[in-house]
Amino acid sequence: MHELGIAQSALERALEEMRKAGCSRVSRIVLRVGRFSGVDAESLRFAFEAVRAETPAAEAALQIDEIPPTVHCAPCDADFAPTSGPPFACPRCRTWSGTIVHGRELDLIRVEMT
Numbered sequence: 001m002h003e004l005g006i007a008q009s010a011l012e013r014a015l016e017e018m019r020k021a022g023c024s025r026v027s028r029i030v031l032r033v034g035r036f037s038g039v040d041a042e043s044l045r046f047a048f049e050a051v052r053a054e055t056p057a058a059e060a061a062l063q064i065d066e067i068p069p070t071v072h073c074a075p076c077d078a079d080f081a082p083t084s085g086p087p088f089a090c091p092r093c094r095t096w097s098g099t100i101v102h103g104r105e106l107d108l109i110r111v112e113m114t
């Protein structure tokens with residue numbers, strides 16, 4: 001399960017931030033996940049609950065911010081927000097595009113600790 005590895009590495013990075021800050025508990029981890037990152041938010045939440053046990057993040061909440069996708073259209077040289085797809089059609093010129101600008105992100109953006 002791919003989400004388990006993601007949860008594990010997010011947890012490790014959060015614990016490292018916590019140690020660097022000289023704190024002893026992690027209270028919240030905020031992840032930014034693009035809709036095309038291939039990550040299922042529910043599975044990730046479930047995996048996180050498994051890996052956080054018996055760590056200083058055992059009580060930590062996991063916040064998952066989903067990023068809406070943005071696709072680039074080369075003929076228009078503009079970005080648009082697709083309403084369906086993939087594949088994506090530019091709303092202006094109807095050209096098909098598969099160039100995803102945003103939506104594949106998977107970042108740890110904030111760790112709250114005490």
Ligand SMILES: [Zn+2]
Nearest residue numbers: 073076090093
């Ligand atoms: Zn276009």
